[in-house]
Amino acid sequence: xxxxxxxxxxxxxxxxxxxxxxxxxxxxxxxxxxxxxxxxxxxxxxxxxxxxxxxxxxxxxxxxxxxxxxxxxxxxxxxxxxxxxxxxxxxxxxxxxxxxxxxxxxxxxxxxxxxxxxxxxxxxxxxxxxxxxxxxxxxxxxxxxxxxxxxxxxxxxxxxxxxxxxxxxxxxxxxxxxxxxxxxxxxxxxxxxxxxxxxxxxxxxxxxxxxxxxxxxxxxxxxxxxxxxxxxxxxxxxxxxxxxxxxxxxxxxxxxxxxxxxxxxxxxxxxxxxxxxxxxxxxxxxxxxxxxxxxxxxxxxxxxxxxxxxx
Amino acid sequence: xxxxxxxxxxxxxxxxxxxxxxxxxxxxxxxxxxxxxxxxxxxxxxxxxxxxxxxxxxxxxxxxxxxxxxxxxxxxxxxxxxxxxxxxxxxxxxxxxxxxxxxxxxxxxxxxxxxxxxxxxxxxxxxxxxxxxxxxxxxxxxxxxxxxxxxxxxxxxxxxxxxxxxxxxxxxxxxxxxxxxxxxxxxxxxxxxxxxxxxxxxxxxxxxxxxxxxxxxxxxxxxxxxxxxxxxxxxxxxxxxxxxxxxxxxxxxxxxxxxxxxxxxxxxxxxxxxxxxxxxxxxxxxxxxxxxxxxxxxxxxxxxxxxxxxxxxxxxxxx
Numbered sequence: 001x002x003x004x005x006x007x008x009x010x011x012x013x014x015x016x017x018x019x020x021x022x023x024x025x026x027x028x029x030x031x032x033x034x035x036x037x038x039x040x041x042x043x044x045x046x047x048x049x050x051x052x053x054x055x056x057x058x059x060x061x062x063x064x065x066x067x068x069x070x071x072x073x074x075x076x077x078x079x080x081x082x083x084x085x086x087x088x089x090x091x092x093x094x095x096x097x098x099x100x101x102x103x104x105x106x107x108x109x110x111x112x113x114x115x116x117x118x119x120x121x122x123x124x125x126x127x128x129x130x131x132x133x134x135x136x137x138x139x140x141x142x143x144x145x146x147x148x149x150x151x152x153x154x155x156x157x158x159x160x161x162x163x164x165x166x167x168x169x170x171x172x173x174x175x176x177x178x179x180x181x182x183x184x185x186x187x188x189x190x191x192x193x194x195x196x197x198x199x200x201x202x203x204x205x206x207x208x209x210x211x212x213x214x215x216x217x218x219x220x221x222x223x224x225x226x227x228x229x230x231x232x233x234x235x236x237x238x239x240x241x242x243x244x245x246x247x248x249x250x251x252x253x254x255x256x257x258x259x260x261x262x263x264x265x266x267x268x269x270x271x272x273x274x275x276x277x278x279x280x281x282x283x284x285x286x287x288x289x290x291x292x293x294x295x296x297x298x299x300x301x302x303x304x305x306x307x308x309x310x311x
Numbered sequence: 312x313x314x315x316x317x318x319x320x321x322x323x324x325x326x327x328x329x330x331x332x333x334x335x336x337x338x339x340x341x342x343x344x345x346x347x348x349x350x351x352x353x354x355x356x357x358x359x360x361x362x363x364x365x366x367x368x369x370x371x372x373x374x375x376x377x378x379x380x381x382x383x384x385x386x387x388x389x390x391x392x393x394x395x396x397x398x399x400x401x402x403x404x405x406x407x408x409x410x411x412x413x414x415x416x417x418x419x420x421x422x423x424x425x426x427x428x429x430x431x432x433x434x435x436x437x438x439x440x441x442x443x444x445x446x447x448x449x450x451x452x453x454x455x456x457x458x459x460x461x462x463x464x465x466x467x468x469x470x471x472x473x474x475x476x477x478x479x480x481x482x483x484x485x486x487x488x489x490x491x492x493x494x495x496x497x498x499x500x501x502x503x504x505x506x507x508x509x510x511x512x513x514x515x516x517x518x519x520x521x522x523x524x525x526x527x528x529x530x531x532x533x534x535x536x537x538x539x540x541x542x543x544x545x546x547x548x549x550x551x552x553x554x555x556x557x558x559x560x561x562x563x564x565x566x567x568x569x570x571x572x573x574x575x576x577x578x579x580x581x582x583x584x585x586x587x588x589x590x591x592x593x594x595x596x597x598x599x600x601x602x603x604x605x606x607x608x609x610x611x612x613x614x615x616x617x618x619x620x621x622x623x624x625x626x627x628x629x630x
Binding site: 140141144145147148149151152155157158159160232236239240243244245246259262263268271274275277278281282283285286289290 | 322325327330333334337338453454457458459461462465466468472473564566571572575576586587591593598605606610
């Protein structure tokens with residue numbers, strides 16, 4: 001997959017041949033190396049992300065306790081040598097819950113962005129390439145979805161389907177579709193004008209074949225950029241929904257519902273229950289954003305304007 | 312120009328209709344039977360089958376979906392938003408009238424603050440490119456964009472409680488009744504959202520300024536000997552503001568509804584808070600009306616932004 005980066009550096013110029021085959025492993029390694037070299041901040045973000053993903057995959061290795069274990073005599077105790085991040089209002093170890101929360105946060109963000117952006121990608125490319133009536137109808141349909149502020153749309157879906165892990169993923173995936181489809185459509189429109197597309201068509205390739213073999217691969221680099229930028233906002237949305245009590249329900253720890261738990265005691269909030277989960281969200285989103293920015297600059301700086309108008 | 316306005320207006324109509332269909336489908340079709348869901352899960356009411364049938368009949372739920380939709384549209388069209396599903400004496404129109412002004416006020420204050428911070432920061436960052444000022448502004452912007460705004464709100468409340476033993480008031484007061492009390496309540500959410508959005512504005516202004524400063528006409532302006540201030544403010548900034556205005560409109564629409572989490576953090580009695588309570592209580596009449604209201608407000612704001620944009624940017628052709 002990353003191998004194809006070589007081709008994607010000149011999206012928009014549209015004169016690079018699709019599907020250049022080379023030594024997959026070597027090309028992957030060298031493009032990763034060039035990426036890390038091109039941006040020191042991106043490299044730091046990658047290291048941070050590797051750590052966060054590691055925590056998400058194996059929270060048990062780092063967490064000192066089970067996230068749902070109750071320490072009956074230590075209700076809402078401030079940080080101490082036994083509980084580095086204190087205990088919460090049910091006397092559970094906060095640090096362990098933050099580590100286990102990484103798992104849910106990453107799982108929701110990655111799955112929803114993957115599903116949502118894949119659908120948005122397909123729809124956007126088809127809409128941009130096929131044009132005509134399909135494009136017109138698609139655009140009107142997307143207008144309809146874009147007419148909702150994203151959190152409101154997510155709340156509407158969750159009100160209909162009920163809160164839960166699967167429904168939260170579905171809701172976040174759905175609210176990502178219109179934005180991604182819009183960007184991918186505009187990319188596909190510019191790729192469509194390229195000479196090699198004309199050439200393929202002159203050689204007698206069918207529109208569907210051209211779309212999948214020639215247009216879609218060229219839209220892949222922008223997709224990676226959109227998706228990596230989307231991970232941060234997916235984490236935001238998940239946190240906000242869980243905070244509002246409409247995300248992944250307790251006792252499963254997520255950073256959002258840990259913060260939501262504080263709402264019941266706002267007149268005497270324990271500071272450690274407010275600060276640490278928020279810091280976890282911020283560091284993770286920061287790492288994703290920095291990585292996304294570096295990836296965008298590396299793959300296609302021209303995408304900058306298009307993406308920022310969406311945020 | 313008049314035709315362009317009319318065309319945009321006509322295009323908005325199918326969007327709004329689509330929105331109503333989407334809400335209708337979400338609230339009454341997807342879960343199969345929203346009433347059963349409500350009654351199945353609520354420990355508040357448990358109805359027998361006959362009672363359920365009676366409730367359905369009283370709501371017009373025994374009629375075909377198309378008829379139900381048309382009845383709803385007729386009600387909405389005549390301004391009748393109905394009553395809360397649980398508290399039959401609470402009119403939704405009344406709720407919107409009481410709480411709407413608070414949400415609108417917070418959004419406008421946040422927007423004002425965002426411009427006041429974001430615009431100068433973006434300009435300084437662009438004209439003093441790659442200096443310490445630029446780096447610190449960019450660093451601050453990057454950090455702000457990674458902080459969830461509702462968490463910033465929680466942290467702010469925590470701060471004032473610990474250090475000043477003071478918590479923002481939560482009872483509903485209007486600006487025109489008691490400005491001082493009202494500001495105490497609204498300033499927190501406005502600051503939090505203003506900073507989050509100010510960061511986006513700063514980033515936007517910086518990148519469009521940098522792009523424009525490289526343009527030919529800016530070079531021409533410099534070449535004919537205009538001083539730096541004139542070039543930056545008269546030539547570059549005016550053009551750099553166009554995309555910023557667009558996202559400001561989008562943002563205003565989004566905060567009208569998207570401030571839900573911030574309103575919850577501060578417990579501000581705005582529409583967002585009503586919506587989240589309605590969602591938690593599965594008060595579907597309130598949900599459908601408020602969601603519709605937010606979406607329509609969003610569409611209208613986008614329309615107005617399009618008009619403003621066409622008005623200030625002569626390059627837009629009125630086709």
